[in-house]
Amino acid sequence: MIYQDSKVLLEVRELCATVNGITILKGINLTVKSGEIHAIMGTNGSGKSTFAKVIAGHADYEITGGTVDFEGKNLLDLAPEERARAGIFLGFQYPIEIPGVANNQFLRLAYNTAQIQRNKDELDPLEFDDLVREKMKLLEMNPDFLDRSVNENFSGGEKKRNEILQMSLLDPRIAILDETDSGLDIDALRIVANGVNQLANKGNATILVTHYQRMLNYIVPDYVHVMESGRIVKTGGKELALDLEKHGYDWVNVEQPTTAGT
Amino acid sequence: MSIVTSDSYLKSLLHGQSQLSMSPLERLNQLRANAVDRVSALRIPTKNDEEWRFTDISPLTKISFQPVRMASPLQSSSVEHFYLAETVTRLVFIDGVYAPNLSTQLSETSKDSNVVVSNLLAATSENLAAIEPHLGRHTDFQDNVFAALNTAFLHEGALIIVPRNVSVEMPVHLLFIATQKEVASHPRCLLIAEPSSTVTVLEDYVTLQEETYITNTVTEIVLADNATVNHVRIQRDSKQSFHMANCSVSLARASRYHSVSITLGARISRYNLNVQLKDEGAECAADGLALISNHQLADTHTCIDHTKPHCTSRQLHKCIIDDAAHAVFNGKIMVRPGAQLTNSTQSNRNLLLTSKARIDTKPQLEIFANDVKCAHGATVGQLDNEEIFYLRSRGLSEVTARNLLTYAFGAEIIDRIPIASLKFRLEQTVLEQTQKN
Ligand SMILES: Nc1ncnc2c1ncn2[C@@H]1O[C@H](COP(=O)(O)OP(=O)(O)O)[C@@H](O)[C@H]1O
Ligand SMILES: [Mg+2]
Numbered sequence: 001m002i003y004q005d006s007k008v009l010l011e012v013r014e015l016c017a018t019v020n021g022i023t024i025l026k027g028i029n030l031t032v033k034s035g036e037i038h039a040i041m042g043t044n045g046s047g048k049s050t051f052a053k054v055i056a057g058h059a060d061y062e063i064t065g066g067t068v069d070f071e072g073k074n075l076l077d078l079a080p081e082e083r084a085r086a087g088i089f090l091g092f093q094y095p096i097e098i099p100g101v102a103n104n105q106f107l108r109l110a111y112n113t114a115q116i117q118r119n120k121d122e123l124d125p126l127e128f129d130d131l132v133r134e135k136m137k138l139l140e141m142n143p144d145f146l147d148r149s150v151n152e153n154f155s156g157g158e159k160k161r162n163e164i165l166q167m168s169l170l171d172p173r174i175a176i177l178d179e180t181d182s183g184l185d186i187d188a189l190r191i192v193a194n195g196v197n198q199l200a201n202k203g204n205a206t207i208l209v210t211h212y213q214r215m216l217n218y219i220v221p222d223y224v225h226v227m228e229s230g231r232i233v234k235t236g237g238k239e240l241a242l243d244l245e246k247h248g249y250d251w252v253n254v255e256q257p258t259t260a261g262t
Numbered sequence: 263m264s265i266v267t268s269d270s271y272l273k274s275l276l277h278g279q280s281q282l283s284m285s286p287l288e289r290l291n292q293l294r295a296n297a298v299d300r301v302s303a304l305r306i307p308t309k310n311d312e313e314w315r316f317t318d319i320s321p322l323t324k325i326s327f328q329p330v331r332m333a334s335p336l337q338s339s340s341v342e343h344f345y346l347a348e349t350v351t352r353l354v355f356i357d358g359v360y361a362p363n364l365s366t367q368l369s370e371t372s373k374d375s376n377v378v379v380s381n382l383l384a385a386t387s388e389n390l391a392a393i394e395p396h397l398g399r400h401t402d403f404q405d406n407v408f409a410a411l412n413t414a415f416l417h418e419g420a421l422i423i424v425p426r427n428v429s430v431e432m433p434v435h436l437l438f439i440a441t442q443k444e445v446a447s448h449p450r451c452l453l454i455a456e457p458s459s460t461v462t463v464l465e466d467y468v469t470l471q472e473e474t475y476i477t478n479t480v481t482e483i484v485l486a487d488n489a490t491v492n493h494v495r496i497q498r499d500s501k502q503s504f505h506m507a508n509c510s511v512s513l514a515r516a517s518r519y520h521s522v523s524i525t526l527g528a529r530i531s532r533y534n535l536n537v538q539l540k541d542e543g544a545e546c547a548a549d550g551l552a553l554i555s556n557h558q559l560a561d562t563h564t565c566i567d568h569t570k571p572h573c574t575s576r577q578l579h580k581c582i583i584d585d586a587a588h589a590v591f592n593g594k595i596m597v598r599p600g601a602q603l604t605n606s607t608q609s610n611r612n613l614l615l616t617s618k619a620r621i622d623t624k625p626q627l628e629i630f631a632n633d634v635k636c637a638h639g640a641t642v643g644q645l646d647n648e649e650i651f652y653l654r655s656r657g658l659s660e661v662t663a664r665n666l667l668t669y670a671f672g673a674e675i676i677d678r679i680p681i682a683s684l685k686f687r688l689e690q691t692v693l694e695q696t697q698k699n
Contacts, residue, residue, distance in 0.1 A: 056651075056655050057654075057655070058651055059647070059651070079654070079660070080651060080654040080655050081654040081655075081657050081658060081659050081660065083655075084654070084655055084656055084657035085657045089655075090655050092652070092655075095652070096648050096649055096651075096652040098649050098652070098653075098667070098670065099670065099674065100667075100669075100670025100671060100673050100674045101666055101667070101670040106653070106656075106666075109656075109658055109662070109666070110656040110657055110658060113656075113657040113658060114657055117657070149670075166656060170656065170657065
């Protein structure tokens with residue numbers, strides 16, 4: 001939701017990035033204030049996941065220009081774990097399978113790291129078990145997933161729910177959810193969207209990356225951005241997603257790149 | 263070892279052999295005599311021997327070893343931390359010598375079922391008849407100098423006989439404790455699982471001192487029709503020691519052998535595991551983990567031999583190699599002519615934690631039947647960067663992420679140990695050894 005008095009959480013200016021010497025991001029501008037929900041849409045290969053991973057600090061991507069400020073700090077100076085602790089969360093398009101690491105062990109480690117950051121007490125395995133089971137209920141996840149290895153042999157939808165479960169435990173300031181809707185059937189989509197809506201509040205912000213309007217029926221964005229060839233080429237309200245759905249991405253006027261936010 | 267010369271170092275290792283008392287089992291005396299002959303004919307292998315290409319054991323020959331002169335009298339209190347929470351049946355050997363005061367008797371219920379867990383030397387005449395067809399018949403020592411040495415000293419040892427249809431609930435713990443330097447011990451185990459019997463055995467090599475000694479073991483395991491054996495082998499000898507081991511397993515029709523072998527100790531270790539699937543429907547699962555550091559060398563040679571149709575084998579061998587340590591894996595899968603419908607998988611995965619760590623891996627498939635399913639592969643690598651990034655993106659530090667992934671790599675094997683208290687303890691060990699800061 002857009003609040004008049006809310007402060008800027010994320011400020012991206014002219015961000016350029018390369019991978020293996022190939023320029024992918026060619027000057028991204030985006031301003032996200034607390035309370036807001038943004039959607040970034042765009043065709044496959046337009047650079048959405050690259051942008052998300054750059055924000056999370058993936059080492060494969062080299063920043064060749066521009067700035068990213070997060071709550072007034074230079075985000076690009078921080079290691080991935082420092083960004084996570086500062087409140088950046090990336091819901092992966094393809095969550096990684098980690099054989100041999102029990103999901104509950106991983107979730108508790110992550111949760112306790114966040115607790116330390118929040119100056120709160122760490123939870124022992126029993127206390128954590130109670131908490132995580134509660135959170136799993138909201139996402140209608142089977143508790144059996146706690147004893148399995150992280151994401152290993154999870155279905156696409158189960159992996160995405162596991163991402164949202166992590167988000168709910170970490171309680172980030174900004175969540176970038178990269179195609180969290182893909183691979184979800186309609187029931188799972190509703191459950192996941194509900195989870196995301198419940199986590200959204202005046203103090204945080206969400207960036208949904210998707211190329212379908214489908215999820216935006218459940219999570220209503222304040223702004224919709226269209227990404228094309230590594231740039232945000234158009235920004236509008238929630239109705240822009242509907243227009244895109246109707247007319248296709250070709251319809252976007254690529255000649256007038258606009259700046260996001262207010 | 264084709265060249266036959268007499269080797270003065272080997273002669274020194276035979277010192278004391280002639281003082282062994284005669285056994286009532288004539289076969290045993292004969293075996294020893296034959297073995298002494300073989301030791302005299304063989305020599306210590308070098309890197310010129312194909313089977314020892316990557317493993318230089320010359321440091322061994324710089325030190326002289328003798329059988330223990332005086333076994334240290336040990337109190338239970340100084341070794342009970344090695345005991346398992348689960349087990350009530352335990353045989354303890356100190357520097358190769360049977361320690362009756364630390365060993366336990368079978369519980370009454372197992373006694374009723376005629377299970378034998380005893381010192382080989384104390385075998386009754388009835389046991390001797392059961393032993394005769396097996397002792398020394400599964401581990402060939404003709405061309406294997408360490409097996410020959412062990413057999414030359416064949417005297418005491420662990421004997422387990424599980425009668426037909428008997429299932430032994432609790433694991434049997436064979437505990438070999440080293441206490442003195444420059445001692446050579448030659449532990450010997452014989453496990454006979456009669457038809458449709460089930461047993462779990464832990465062969466456990468430990469030390470009280472970080473000393474230089476040599477442990478040279480031979481284990482023979484025989485599974486009759488439909489028998490099940492879970493064999494856990496933990497080698498946590500002194501990091502100064504040498505550990506040479508031969509284990510031979512023979513599987514009859516529809517029998518099942520599962521082994522987990524963990525290598526943590528020894529300066530130089532060599533484990534030869536030979537499994538023969540001798541009749542239809544036999545199944546073998548062999549899991550292994552070598553977790554080594556500094557200048558340790560851990561060599562594992564396995565051979566899984568499918569001789570008859572419809573047998574299954576699965577093998578996962580992992581190595582975590584730190585510092586300048588060196589692991590060797592040679593895994594042979596043999597599918598003999600006529601062994602149709604063999605189903606065999608083998609995987610060797612190696613994690614190198616430093617640029618000085620080294621692995622030599624050689625999977626070897628020898629297939630002489632046409633209707634078989636065999637898959638094998640070896641990977642050598644560092645930790646996966648995407649996995650590390652995923653963990654860091656959740657707030658875990660890079661060090662924590664690396665430690666967790668390294669631990670998980672080893673824990674996959676530890677998890678397969680069917681003894682809960684041991685599993686827990688080894689998880690702690692792996693955790694300690696994989697945690698850096
Ligand atoms: N690690 C990489 N190596 C090479 N090319 C990459 C890499 N990551 C992304 N790309 C390329 O960058 C472009 C944008 O990809 P991506 O950000 O995944 O797009 P989207 O998420 O919008 O589908 C694509 O052309 C893709 O092939
Ligand atoms: Mg993408």
